[in-house]
Amino acid sequence: MSKHGMTRRNVLRNGAGVLAATAVGAPMVHAQGTGGTLRCGFWDHWVPVGNNAIRELCAEWGQRNRVNVQVDFITSVGNQNLLTIAAQAQSRSGHDILSFPTWEPASKADLLEPVDDVMARLTAKYGAVNPAAEYLGKIRGKWVAIPAVSGTQYKPACVRFDLLQQHAGVDIRAMWPAENRVGPGADQWTWANLLTYAEKCHAAGFPFGMPMGSFTDAVDTVGAIFAAYGASVMDARGNITVRGNDKLRAAVEYLVRLSRFLPNDVWAWDDGANNRALISGRSALIFNPPSAWAVAKRDAPQVAERCWTVTTPAGPEGRFVPYLPYFWGIWSFSRMKPAAKALLEFMSERTSAEKQTTTSNGYDIPPFLSMSDFAVWANEGPPTGTIFNYPIKPHHNATASIAFAPAPAEFAVQAYQQGLNTKVVARVAQAGETIDQALAWLERELTTIRRGG
Amino acid sequence: MAADGTIAVRDAAEITGGRANSLQRFARRRSTIAFVMTLPLLAVIVGLVAYPALFGIYLSMLNRRMTEFVGFLNYEILIESETFWNVFFQSCFFAITAVLLKALIGFWLAHMLHHIPNNKQRKWRGMLLVPWVIPPALSTLGWWWMFDPSYSSINWLLSIVSVPEVPWLGHHWWARIAIIMVNVWIGAPFFMIMYLAALKSVPEQLYEAAAIDGATSWQRLRYVTLPMMANIISITVLFSLIVTFANYDIVRVLTNGGPRDLTHVFASYAFQVGILSGNIPRGAAVSLFMLPFLAVCAFFVLRGVVRRNKEQM
Numbered sequence: 202m203s204k205h206g207m208t209r210r211n212v213l214r215n216g217a218g219v220l221a222a223t224a225v226g227a228p229m230v231h232a233q234g235t236g237g238t239l240r241c242g243f244w245d246h247w248v249p250v251g252n253n254a255i256r257e258l259c260a261e262w263g264q265r266n267r268v269n270v271q272v273d274f275i276t277s278v279g280n281q282n283l284l285t286i287a288a289q290a291q292s293r294s295g296h297d298i299l300s301f302p303t304w305e306p307a308s309k310a311d312l313l314e315p316v317d318d319v320m321a322r323l324t325a326k327y328g329a330v331n332p333a334a335e336y337l338g339k340i341r342g343k344w345v346a347i348p349a350v351s352g353t354q355y356k357p358a359c360v361r362f363d364l365l366q367q368h369a370g371v372d373i374r375a376m377w378p379a380e381n382r383v384g385p386g387a388d389q390w391t392w393a394n395l396l397t398y399a400e401k402c403h404a405a406g407f408p409f410g411m412p413m414g415s416f417t418d419a420v421d422t423v424g425a426i427f428a429a430y431g432a433s434v435m436d437a438r439g440n441i442t443v444r445g446n447d448k449l450r451a452a453v454e455y456l457v458r459l460s461r462f463l464p465n466d467v468w469a470w471d472d473g474a475n476n477r478a479l480i481s482g483r484s485a486l487i488f489n490p491p492s493a494w495a496v497a498k499r500d501a502p503q504v505a506e507r508c509w510t511v512t513t514p515a516g517p518e519g520r521f522v523p524y525l526p527y528f529w530g531i532w533s534f535s536r537m538k539p540a541a542k543a544l545l546e547f548m549s550e551r552t553s554a555e556k557q558t559t560t561s562n563g564y565d566i567p568p569f570l571s572m573s574d575f576a577v578w579a580n581e582g583p584p585t586g587t588i589f590n591y592p593i594k595p596h597h598n599a600t601a602s603i604a605f606a607p608a609p610a611e612f613a614v615q616a617y618q619q620g621l622n623t624k625v626v627a628r629v630a631q632a633g634e635t636i637d638q639a640l641a642w643l644e645r646e647l648t649t650i651r652r653g654g
Numbered sequence: 655m656a657a658d659g660t661i662a663v664r665d666a667a668e669i670t671g672g673r674a675n676s677l678q679r680f681a682r683r684r685s686t687i688a689f690v691m692t693l694p695l696l697a698v699i700v701g702l703v704a705y706p707a708l709f710g711i712y713l714s715m716l717n718r719r720m721t722e723f724v725g726f727l728n729y730e731i732l733i734e735s736e737t738f739w740n741v742f743f744q745s746c747f748f749a750i751t752a753v754l755l756k757a758l759i760g761f762w763l764a765h766m767l768h769h770i771p772n773n774k775q776r777k778w779r780g781m782l783l784v785p786w787v788i789p790p791a792l793s794t795l796g797w798w799w800m801f802d803p804s805y806s807s808i809n810w811l812l813s814i815v816s817v818p819e820v821p822w823l824g825h826h827w828w829a830r831i832a833i834i835m836v837n838v839w840i841g842a843p844f845f846m847i848m849y850l851a852a853l854k855s856v857p858e859q860l861y862e863a864a865a866i867d868g869a870t871s872w873q874r875l876r877y878v879t880l881p882m883m884a885n886i887i888s889i890t891v892l893f894s895l896i897v898t899f900a901n902y903d904i905v906r907v908l909t910n911g912g913p914r915d916l917t918h919v920f921a922s923y924a925f926q927v928g929i930l931s932g933n934i935p936r937g938a939a940v941s942l943f944m945l946p947f948l949a950v951c952a953f954f955v956l957r958g959v960v961r962r963n964k965e966q967m
Contacts (some may be wrong), residue, residue, distance in 0.1 A: 284929065465804075467803075614932050
């Protein structure tokens with residue numbers, strides 16, 4: 202044995218050398234293979250294939266950066282996402298990244314990692330985000346969450362162009378063509394004129410499907426009308442501005458008049474009722490993202506091919522489009538903050554945003570105004586170009602709006618969730634109160650909300 | 655057993671070679687053993703009942719951001735809120751009306767079933783229990799389709815006989831009636847089965863004696879059946895009152911509290927204020943508001959049960 206150098210001592214020495222090399226090398230290999238696990242809880246998309254884009258983007262980024270990205274999709278049905286957020290906030294544990302609905306970043310601001318650095322890089326690249334997203338995501342001067350693409354929606358008007366033409370004499374496609382320009386008569390697309398159109402369509406048996414209950418479609422649309430009339434109920438400092446507010450009175454008066462030409466059960470409509478009104482062919486106009494049209498495309502193609510989405514009418518103070526965004530936030534107790542920021546930055550880039558919007562058939566709205574030119578909005582149909590005017594485009598001269606802005610978010614969210622703007626109209630139109638009585642009630646409710654910090 | 659409760663085994667002093675070991679004596683006491691054996695149950699009660707209840711009370715005394723103790727401020731704010739008093743009225747109206755109707759319908763159904771021969775009773779019992787067995791959220795969704803503001807199937811049926819459309823969910827009184835109807839539909843079978851069990855336990859001889867005395871059917875019901883069922887009726891009503899007061903899913907699915915917050919009950923309003931509006935302390939205060947009322951009800955009902963038991967002994 203000794204002749205060939207295969208002594209017991211040599212075998213042991215070489216074996217120990219191999220073991221030592223393996224032990225020293227192992228962590229190096231490990232570190233190159235994975236940068237840990239990033240746990241993400243994204244919103245479970247309405248559109249059946251809507252989650253695919255998120256899944257693919259996370260996989261692509263994870264592979265490139267050697268991070269194991271674990272993706273869960275949390276539904277908003279039954280407010281499951283809100284309950285998850287509340288539970289994780291209480292227990293200080295859970296996902297690293299979560300999708301936060303509209304008001305949640307403000308509500309959980311103290312528990313969210315500031316993302317000013319990410320937003321600074323993104324705005325340098327793509328320009329400003331819309332003001333409503335900034336109001337909801339930038340709390341006390343700091344961005345606490347990134348305005349998300351997935352799940353974010355506008356609620357412009359989805360019009361049955363044939364019915365509006367036939368009964369109100371308005372050629373909405375000529376007014377708002379699928380081009381980057383306004384058509385003839387676009388200046389007539391105002392809330393004041395909409396009242397006339399509503400009356401005519403109501404008389405013809407095709408009333409506008411505008412809910413007036415306390416669900417989000419109702420609160421958002423009424424909020425946009427309030428904004429178009431310059432009516433706010435609380436200022437940015439939290440002072441109640443109901444008393445002696447002529448603009449607020451004008452907005453309420455307008456809505457009371459408009460409600461006479463709506464179906465008489467709109468006070469009980471939920472967020473699906475307006476969709477059903479359009480799809481069943483009973484309504485000439487609703488305010489909704491293109492999801493109603495998308496369902497009609499599947500279930501009632503003869504209705505879908507007569508739909509045309511246009512921006513909202515203008516009021517005395519401008520044109521405001523209801524906006525309901527989602528945000529991507531990183532918990533402050535996350536141990537993967539740098540990786541989480543890098544992933545969210547990647548998902549907010551133009552190519553990633555376009556992928557999400559295209560996969561969702563144009564439903565998802567990126568927060569950057571410069572991203573309103575994705576091809577999907579021009580190509581979707583039938584009829585081709587039907588959702589061209591779904592995102593806010595420069596020629597719309599419109600602003601994204603969220604009801605109860607500019608009130609401090611902690612008060613606005615309570616007024617929003619309780620649907621105070623629709624209720625004040627309902628108290629006059631349905632319960633027979635005077636406007637003064639209804640506004641006095643509104644003032645008392647806002648005072649209650651403001652008390653207790 | 656010794657007077658102090660220790661088990662009569664060999665004296666501990668003998669085991670430890672003559673030295674009295676107080677720890678061993680303590681461990682052998684019946685009360686100690688009983689305490690140790692109830693520890694798992696106590697742990698469950700403390701962990702799943704006492705802690706959440708106390709935490710809920712603590713939460714209701716914080717400010718919105720949950721950073722500061724504000725005492726009873728949330729309760730004060732609620733008392734001064736017009737909407738909250740609407741919720742209070744609706745909760746009481748809903749719970750009391752629904753429980754009364756469930757009790758009456760359940761009692762009537764139990765009587766009907768009791769008079770059906772035993773071999774034919776089973777299929778009726780099974781069929782009548784179906785509403786109670788289906789998950790409420792699911793059955794309420796079915797009712798919602800029937801009440802749907804625009805496409806109500808009930809209205810469609812009414813229109814066949816030229817009855818005008820009923821705004822089931824659009825007008826607050828109709829919406830309140832709709833909510834109570836669904837709750838009664840779901841809950842009446844529970845009363846029925848409880849009352850049926852009670853009816854079966856009433857001795858037949860009492861009815862025979864009453865018949866010999868010439869009692870009418872009303873007198874048999876008033877002086878035999880009802881006194882014999884009193885405890886079951888009380889306990890069932892109390893149990894149902896608690897569950898109905900805390901009901902959430904029917905209101906959430908049917909009306910979401912609308913129109914104009916006039917159909918909210920404590921649970922749905924607490925969810926709206928606490929979770930949806932991000933004011934968890936005030937939401938906790940709303941949900942705790944029903945506690946004293948239910949505690950008072952429970953006290954009187956249980957006291958009645960104990961009294962009747964003593965009288966019967």
